[in-house]
Amino acid sequence: MKFKNKKYIIVFGVLLGYFVLNSVRIYNYSFEYNEHKSDVAIVLGAGTNIGKLSPVFKERINHSILLYNKGIVDKIILQEALVKDKNNRIVKPQNITP
16 A cells, blocks of 8 residues: 555655646746847737737737838738627728727
């Protein structure tokens, strides 16, 4: 019985160590920022709220414009976002205002 409990403790310790190690690596990677010249920037879409851009999508667009103005990217490709109308139906975006 004691040996079985030790197995669980060892497995739990290995999983916890793996989780902590990956958490530290992800945290450290978040401080790395490299700007390399690219042909294109692809801005992934995010949800909208009845024709209004979500804050996440707005910031993605703003950052892509910043990269374009700095000359880091030559073109910007925007992915179409899903839009919900007043009746909560998903429709194709038309005249989305920032």
